[in-house]
Every structure is written in C-alpha cells, then in structure tokens.
Amino acid sequence: MSTVAIGAARGRLELREFFRRKEAVVFTFSLPAFILVLLGSVFSGDMVDAGVSMSQLFTASMVGAGILSTSFITLGVGVATDREDGTLKRLRGTPMPAAAYFLGKLVLVAVASLAEVALLLAVGVLLFDVELPTDPARWLTFAWVFALGVVSCSLLGIAASGLAKSSRSAPAVMNLPYIGLQFISGVFINPIVALPAAMVGVASFFPLKWICQGMRSVFLPDGATALEMAGAWEHGLTALVLGAWCVVGLALCLATFRWTNK
Amino acid sequence: MSAIRVRGLRKAYGGVAAVDGVDLDIAVGEVFALLGPNGAGKSTTVEILEGHRKRDAGEVEVLGGDPGRASAAWRGRIGIVLQSATDAAELTVREAVRHFAGYYPDPRDPDEVIELVGLTGKAGARAGRLSGGQRRRLDVALGIIGRPELVFLDEPTTGFDPEARRQFWSLIRLLAGEGTTILLTTHYLDEAEALADRVAVIAGGRIVAEGSPKTLGGRATAEATVRWVGADGPQVRRTADPQNLIVELSRHEELAELTVARPTLEDVYLDLIGERA
Ligand SMILES: Nc1ncnc2c1ncn2[C@@H]1O[C@H](COP(=O)(O)OP(=O)(O)O)[C@@H](O)[C@H]1O
Ligand SMILES: [Mg+2]
Numbered sequence: 226m227s228t229v230a231i232g233a234a235r236g237r238l239e240l241r242e243f244f245r246r247k248e249a250v251v252f253t254f255s256l257p258a259f260i261l262v263l264l265g266s267v268f269s270g271d272m273v274d275a276g277v278s279m280s281q282l283f284t285a286s287m288v289g290a291g292i293l294s295t296s297f298i299t300l301g302v303g304v305a306t307d308r309e310d311g312t313l314k315r316l317r318g319t320p321m322p323a324a325a326y327f328l329g330k331l332v333l334v335a336v337a338s339l340a341e342v343a344l345l346l347a348v349g350v351l352l353f354d355v356e357l358p359t360d361p362a363r364w365l366t367f368a369w370v371f372a373l374g375v376v377s378c379s380l381l382g383i384a385a386s387g388l389a390k391s392s393r394s395a396p397a398v399m400n401l402p403y404i405g406l407q408f409i410s411g412v413f414i415n416p417i418v419a420l421p422a423a424m425v426g427v428a429s430f431f432p433l434k435w436i437c438q439g440m441r442s443v444f445l446p447d448g449a450t451a452l453e454m455a456g457a458w459e460h461g462l463t464a465l466v467l468g469a470w471c472v473v474g475l476a477l478c479l480a481t482f483r484w485t486n487k
Numbered sequence: 488m489s490a491i492r493v494r495g496l497r498k499a500y501g502g503v504a505a506v507d508g509v510d511l512d513i514a515v516g517e518v519f520a521l522l523g524p525n526g527a528g529k530s531t532t533v534e535i536l537e538g539h540r541k542r543d544a545g546e547v548e549v550l551g552g553d554p555g556r557a558s559a560a561w562r563g564r565i566g567i568v569l570q571s572a573t574d575a576a577e578l579t580v581r582e583a584v585r586h587f588a589g590y591y592p593d594p595r596d597p598d599e600v601i602e603l604v605g606l607t608g609k610a611g612a613r614a615g616r617l618s619g620g621q622r623r624r625l626d627v628a629l630g631i632i633g634r635p636e637l638v639f640l641d642e643p644t645t646g647f648d649p650e651a652r653r654q655f656w657s658l659i660r661l662l663a664g665e666g667t668t669i670l671l672t673t674h675y676l677d678e679a680e681a682l683a684d685r686v687a688v689i690a691g692g693r694i695v696a697e698g699s700p701k702t703l704g705g706r707a708t709a710e711a712t713v714r715w716v717g718a719d720g721p722q723v724r725r726t727a728d729p730q731n732l733i734v735e736l737s738r739h740e741e742l743a744e745l746t747v748a749r750p751t752l753e754d755v756y757l758d759l760i761g762e763r764a
Contacts (some may be wrong), residue, residue: 226589231590234586238578238582245613311569315567315629318569319587321559485539
C-alpha cells in the first residue's frame, strides 16, 4: 500500500478511536459547545454595536476556540498518549511509513474540527439567531482561516505533546495555555475591545486571537469591525501570523518529536 | 546462515553499563532464549536488535541489516511482540489485527491469526477490556500478522497463569515449526528449557553461559550425586561416573532407595547468575 493509502486507513482508525473515547468526546469535542450554550444564554438579548448580539459574537469567536480544541488539545494529548501506551513504539516496529502516522492525525483533526465547527454553528443558528453567510467570498475566508488555524495548532499540539511527562499530565499541560488564551483573545470575554490593550497585545503573538478574528469576519456583518481592536478584519496580518506559526510549529515538531519516552 | 550476529555490543545509561560486551549468534530457524534475572540487560539487548534503541558500541546484524538504520522493508521482515503496551484500547481485536495487516506486503489472514492466538471468542471485544493474558495474546497476533521471518518476544509470559503459559508455549512451538526464527527473553527457567534450542544466560550485562538447555553450564558432564540406603544407613557419594560406582557398590550390598541426580538447570542457573553462595 502507498503512504497515502496507509495514511487514509490510519485516519479512519484514529477517528474511530477518538469518537469512542469518552473523555475526548466530552472534554475536547463537546465542551466548547457547552460553554457556548452557557455564555450565549447568559448574555442572550444583549446587543452590542452594529446590530450584533453578544450571543452571535460568542458563537463566531467560539468557532475559533473550538478548532483550537480539536486540533491543539486533540494532538497534544493524543500524541502524548500514543507515546506512553505503546502506539508509537509499535508503529516504529512495522513497515508503516512515518508520514502515514502524521497523515492519519491530519485526517483526524480535519474531520473532528469540521464536525466541531458544524456543532458550534448549529448551536448558534438554533439558539442565537446566527445567520450563515451566503457570500462565497466569506466561505473562502472561512476555508483559509480554518486550514491555517488547524495546521498551525496541530503542529503546535504535536510539539507540545513532548512537554507532558505522561499522558495523565498532558490534558493539564495543554489546557493551561488554551484556557488562558481564551480569556485574553476575545473568546470568553467579548467584544475583544472590552479587554485591556496590553492583554490583547500579548494574545496577538498567539494563533487563537487571529483564528477567532478571522471567524468573526466570516460570520458577523461587516459593521462589526467596529468591535475589533484595529477597527478592521486585518486578513493579511491574520494570514501572516498563522502562516508564521505553521512554520514555527513544523520546526518545533522536527526538532522535538520523539517516538518513545526513553 | 545466521539471522542475528552480535559482536561486542555495549550500552550504558548515564555512565552505568547495562549491556557490557555481548556476543550472540542465532541461526535461521532457531529458537533462542536470553535467560536472566531482572535488570540483567535483556530488554536493552533485544530493543537494540529491534531497532528501538541506539547502541553505544559493537557490531549488530539482524537479517543482514543494521537495526540502527532500519528500512521499511527490513521492518516488514521482523515481528516485535511488545511487553507492556496498552495501545489500541478503543479498537476491537479484529479491527486492530486487520488494520496492522495492511502495513505488510504479504500478511497472514487476520482471522487465522486471531484463531491462532486463541482470541476468536474475543474478536469483537475492545482491546482495552481484555484480561492481561488476552491482551498479551493480541500483542502476539500483532507481532506475527506480517508473516515475519524473525520474531522478538521480551518476557512474553510474565504474569500468565500456568494454563495460559502452556497455551502460549504451544503457540511459540507452532511458529518455530513453520521455520520462524525466535528470540525470546525470560527469567523463567522452565520456559527456556521448554522452548529453546539454545539458551544464553545473561547477568550484569554479560553472557555468562551459552548452550542447549541440556548442556548449559556443563550440566551434562557435571558430577552426579548418588544416594542410597545401605546396611550402615543413608549414604551419599559424588562421582563423575555414577554407572561404575553403582555396579561396584551393588556387588557388596543391597542399594535401597537408590537415586542418581545431576545438578538441575536451576542449580546451574543460580550458580551462573551468582545468586548462590
Ligand atoms: N531507559 C533506561 N534508562 C536508564 N537505565 C535503564 C534504562 N533501561 C534500562 N536501564 C537499566 O539498565 C539495566 C538493564 O535493564 P534491562 O535491559 O531493562 O534489563 P532486563 O530486561 O533484563 O530486566 C538495569 O539496571 C536498568 O535499570
Ligand atoms: Mg526487561
């Protein structure tokens, strides 16, 4: 079999394992939707400027946080677990090409992230009057923000998996930056202009702020730029930052990836 | 032809030698046991031969290749039975075995392998819900699915009950019967004796004896202990030639409760690893 065929088979296997794992389904997959239901309901009916409701703002931002969960957390925890439970060691002793393992993870993350976005948008549409855009240009924006976001966060997750001493500590190691970034990147606290500029300044160094901003540019009306720090969607800068993180993430992976804990 | 050839293998952890100059020659089709107590260096040696760990020094050739620079084709010819893996917990036995079959150019039939390791009744069960012994049998299934020429088993029966161990032994004999070369490590004497064509005893990272289970440590030629109850009560005599002694003695008296004993493999082994004063 070719590397691509084996990678596809691994992707199917990874998806099956992911969705059979209770803690993955509950904490990684369902938690962002649960938080969106809570946050959106607490502030339901509150209008911000530009004819945008708080719940719509939360929905768009949570789409960004959701794909960080299904990429960064999934791989950070997943690869640490693979390293500990013998998955990587076993694979290393077979003729499976190393690239097929990463291809399988990519399939897992891409499918899980798309499902995550669908779930969050369903919550938004059904509960918070979010309207899905019909303009193809907006879906094009969605596609590249999604792709750059998933790839950069996946690579960072794989690199971060090596920081965890064991698969038990991995969720804690991964969630610390995730939760912290959600506070300062305009996910839990909206609109982002409500945050101190210095905090957003820190968040601007990391991918989450840009993924969420990109998603707001897809799912909110154009007038909502008034609720951004820069007063604009900053697509060029978004692509630049996320692209840079893809490069940094890849370099970190290549420098730090280990097949075993030894 | 040799399947494994090792000369002067060395590996240290933090300056402390774990494997300290090991030589091995294992022929194609042979069942070879590396026997030694915990910490002797068995896993380190085997994992270097599998390509899982790097060596500090020495020559290593496994199936004509250097495990330190293993190619995918080389990996396809060996089978590794992992010692303590808990991977694939969410997959069923059948899903896991079928999936791994897809990595190899000429795999065995997954259902046949499941049958071979005695997991047919559990083929639909999640790997994470198997008992310890069943889980190890799944590890064997995944180790042999690719129809390997050479199989590594590191302490495969640790924690098995006697029944499971016997079943496991017949599985190893079956593989050996098909001509598979087998390198297994164990700290059970009876296991080495039951399975191996040849045994090497390893202690403190060195091979201290090597031979067939019958001749190990000069066992076959060691002095025998002859005991009997004569007219003057119980008697004990050590001799290299018990047959002559008995013929001689029986001319003079009745030899009641006569026994002749060579050192057991256990006696030899404990001497070799220095566990006996
Ligand atoms: N990864 C490691 N790091 C440090 N020391 C190790 C490591 N692996 C094994 N050792 C040490 O090397 C020696 C041999 O270990 P090992 O090869 O596992 O022996 P065995 O398998 O015969 O029990 C032991 O003293 C063990 O503590
Ligand atoms: Mg060991």
